[in-house]
Amino acid sequence: MTSSNMWLLRPLQERSTQIFLGLLxxxxxxxxxxxxxxxxxxxxxxxxxxxxxxxxxxCYALLAVAVDLVWGYLGILSLxxxxxxxxxxxxxxxxxxxxxxxxxxxGDPILPDFMVFLNWQELPWYWHGFDMAWFxxxxxxxxxxxxxxxxxxxxxxxxxxGVYLSIITQALTFALMLAFFRNEMGFGGNNGLTDFKDxxxxxxxxxxxxxxxxxxxxxALAVGYVVCRGIVTSKLGRVSVACRDAEAxxxxxxxxxxRVQLFVFVVSAMLAGVAGALYVPQVGIINPSExxxxxxxxxxxxxxxxxxxxxxxxxxxxxxxxxxxxxFTGVMPDAWLFALGALFVLVTVFLPKGIAGLLQKRRKATxxxxxxxxxxxx
Amino acid sequence: MSVLDQLTNRDQVFDxxxxxxxxxxxxxxxILYMEDVSVSFDGxxxxxxxxxxxxxxxxxxxxxxxxxGKTTMMDIITGKTRPDTGSxxxxxxxxxxxxxxxxxxxxxxxxxxxxxxxxxxxxxxxNLELAMAxxxxxxxxxxxxxxxxxxxxxxxxxxxxxxxxxxxRPAGILSHGQKQWLEIGMLLMQxxxxxxxxxxxxxxxxxxxxxxxxxxxxxAGKQSVVVVEHDMGxxxxxxxxxxxxxxxxxxxxxxxxxxxxxxxxxxxxxGEEA
Numbered sequence: 001m002t003s004s005n006m007w008l009l010r011p012l013q014e015r016s017t018q019i020f021l022g023l024l025x026x027x028x029x030x031x032x033x034x035x036x037x038x039x040x041x042x043x044x045x046x047x048x049x050x051x052x053x054x055x056x057x058x059c060y061a062l063l064a065v066a067v068d069l070v071w072g073y074l075g076i077l078s079l080x081x082x083x084x085x086x087x088x089x090x091x092x093x094x095x096x097x098x099x100x101x102x103x104x105x106x107g108d109p110i111l112p113d114f115m116v117f118l119n120w121q122e123l124p125w126y127w128h129g130f131d132m133a134w135f136x137x138x139x140x141x142x143x144x145x146x147x148x149x150x151x152x153x154x155x156x157x158x159x160x161x162g163v164y165l166s167i168i169t170q171a172l173t174f175a176l177m178l179a180f181f182r183n184e185m186g187f188g189g190n191n192g193l194t195d196f197k198d199x200x201x202x203x204x205x206x207x208x209x210x211x212x213x214x215x216x217x218x219x220a221l222a223v224g225y226v227v228c229r230g231i232v233t234s235k236l237g238r239v240s241v242a243c244r245d246a247e248a249x250x251x252x253x254x255x256x257x258x259r260v261q262l263f264v265f266v267v268s269a270m271l272a273g274v275a276g277a278l279y280v281p282q283v284g285i286i287n288p289s290e291x292x293x294x295x296x297x298x299x300x301x302x303x304x305x306x307x308x309x310x311x312x313x314x315x316x317x318x319x320x321x322x323x324x325x326x327x328f329t330g331v332m333p334d335a336w337l338f339a340l341g342a343l344f345v346l347v348t349v350f351l352p353k354g355i356a357g358l359l360q361k362r363r364k365a366t367x368x369x370x371x372x373x374x375x376x377x378x
Numbered sequence: 379m380s381v382l383d384q385l386t387n388r389d390q391v392f393d394x395x396x397x398x399x400x401x402x403x404x405x406x407x408x409i410l411y412m413e414d415v416s417v418s419f420d421g422x423x424x425x426x427x428x429x430x431x432x433x434x435x436x437x438x439x440x441x442x443x444x445x446x447g448k449t450t451m452m453d454i455i456t457g458k459t460r461p462d463t464g465s466x467x468x469x470x471x472x473x474x475x476x477x478x479x480x481x482x483x484x485x486x487x488x489x490x491x492x493x494x495x496x497x498x499x500x501x502x503x504x505n506l507e508l509a510m511a512x513x514x515x516x517x518x519x520x521x522x523x524x525x526x527x528x529x530x531x532x533x534x535x536x537x538x539x540x541x542x543x544x545x546x547r548p549a550g551i552l553s554h555g556q557k558q559w560l561e562i563g564m565l566l567m568q569x570x571x572x573x574x575x576x577x578x579x580x581x582x583x584x585x586x587x588x589x590x591x592x593x594x595x596x597x598a599g600k601q602s603v604v605v606v607e608h609d610m611g612x613x614x615x616x617x618x619x620x621x622x623x624x625x626x627x628x629x630x631x632x633x634x635x636x637x638x639x640x641x642x643x644x645x646x647x648x649g650e651e652a
Contacts, residue, residue, distance in 0.1 A: 004521045005521075006521060006523055007520055007521055231520065234519070234520050234521070234522065235507065235508070235519050235520070235522040236516065236520040236522075238500055238504050238507070238508055239508060239519055241497065241499050241500060242497045242500065242508055244499075245497050245498060245499055246495050246496075248495075249495040249496075249497070250497075250508075252483075253508060253509055253514075253564070253568075254480065254483065254514045255508075255519075256514070256515070256516075259515075259516055260519075263516045
C-alpha cells in the first residue's frame, strides 16, 4: 500500500462507507436473486422491467452523488450537471448506434439511420472511433471532463461563484440542449439516438443483459461513492470545505482555490458522465431533453431532499424521489410536479439538512447519551 | 500562474539555474527595517517619512490615534500597498518592495486581521492542519497523510493557544476570543518569522485579554511580533517597546513609561483619553 492511493482506501475503513457499501451490495444481490431464482408470477419475483427501473434509479443516485460533491463540499451549486450526464449518455449512445451496423431500417453498414434519412453521404469526423468500445468508454469520461475543465477554468479563474455561477451552468446546459436539437449537429436532432441493438455483443433486450447493466450500475455507484468519499475525507476535502465557507481566507493560507474548484468540478462531471453512459443502454434512448434545465434543477432537489454534504443523503434522495415519481406519474401524472414542489418546500422548512440530517440527529442523540454516561462514569 | 508561464519559466529547467532560496539574514539584528517610507492616497499622506526597526525576537506594540497610518504600514510590509518612496527590508537580504503578497507570506511574514476568520465547519485541529506549512498543490493535498510529527506540531500549537480541550470540536462553536487565538495558532502553523497582529483584543473580555497577553508575550523570542492595538491597558500589560504613530510618522519610541510621559504623546493621543 503506497501513500499515493491511501486516500482511496481510507473510506473503506470508515464505518459509514462500510454500511453504505453493505446495504448497496445487499440490495443488488437480493434483486439479482429474486430476479433469477423465483418463478415469474410469484409474489417475490422481480421482473426485468423492475430491474431496469432500479438500474435507472442507481444511475440517478450516482449523478446525485456527483452533484453533492460539488454542491455539498465545495459550495458550487451546479444547475447544469444534466449536461455532463447527457454528454456521457451521448458518447455511449454513439457507440450503441455504431454497434447496430447494417441491422438498421436502411441497412447501411456504417451510417446510422438518421444520417441516411438526412441524405448524408459519409460519417462526420467526430463519429469515427465510436465503433470501438474502449474509445467510446474513454469518451464517456473525457468529453464531460473536458467540457467541465474548459468551463471551470474560465469561470473559476475569473472568480465567478455563487448565484452567478449557477446561472451560467444553467445557460450552459440550455445552450447545449438547443445545439443538440439541431439536425445538422449530427446527433439525431430531437429524436436523439435510439433503436439500440446490443452492447459489447450482448443483446440489450435480453433479461440477462439488463440484469448485467443493473449490476454494473451498482458497481459504478459503489466505486463513485468511494472516490467521492476518498476526496472529501482527504486533506483536499477539508480544503474544499474551507473554500466553500471562506474562500478568501483559504487563498490567504496559500491554497489555489480556483484549482481546487476545478479539480473537484472535473471529477464530478466525469462521474455524471459515467452515470449518463449507464443510463442510456437501460432506457434505450438518449435525446436532447436530458439537457433540459429543468432536469438539472431536479437533480439539485434530490440532493437537497436527501441532505447536502453527506453523499449517502444524495443517494437516498435520488432513489426516493424517483421512486415517488414513478408511483405518482402512474397514479396522477398531472400532480407530480406539485407533489415534488410541496415536498421540496416541506423538507427545506422542516428538515434543512434533509433526510440524512434526520439520521444524523438520531445517531448524535445516541452518541451524546453514550458520552454523557462515560463522563458520569469518569 | 498560467500554464504558459510555467512552460516558459526558464529558471525551472535546470536545478542549478533556480535562484537560491536564501534564508532571512538577521545577523545584523533587525528583522524588519523601514526607512523613509512615504505613501499618499489622492494627495493625503497616509505614511510620511516613516522609520521603523524591529529586532529579531522582539515584541513591539504600535499605538496611535485613528488615521495614524497603522493599517497602511501593515499593508506595506505585507506587500498589499506599494510605497511611493523609501525602502523596506526583511532581514538584511530581502527587499520586500520587490516581492508580491504570496512571496512575502511564504518568506515568513504572517498577518492576523482584525476580524477573525476561521473555518467554522472544520474542527479546531483541522483548521490548524490546513494552515500548516506544506505542499499546497492539488495532488499532494489529496494524498496528504497525517504523520505523527505533524500531529505533534499541531498539538504543540494547540497547547500554546490553550485550545487542547476543544481540539475536535467544530471551530464554529468557539467564542470570539477563542477564535482569535485559533487564528493566531493558524498563523503559527505557517512558521512565520514575523507576526503582524492587528487589534487582537477588540471585543474580548477581561480574562480573554489576559490570556491573549500571555500568549503574545510567550511568542516573543521565538518569533518577532508586532501588535497594533488601541486598548492602552492591554498595551501596558504586554509592551516592552512601544512605538507611537501620528500622522504617518513615528512620534515617540521607548518603554511604555517613557512614552506615556512624553508631552508630545500626551498632547496627541493619551491626553484625549485621560
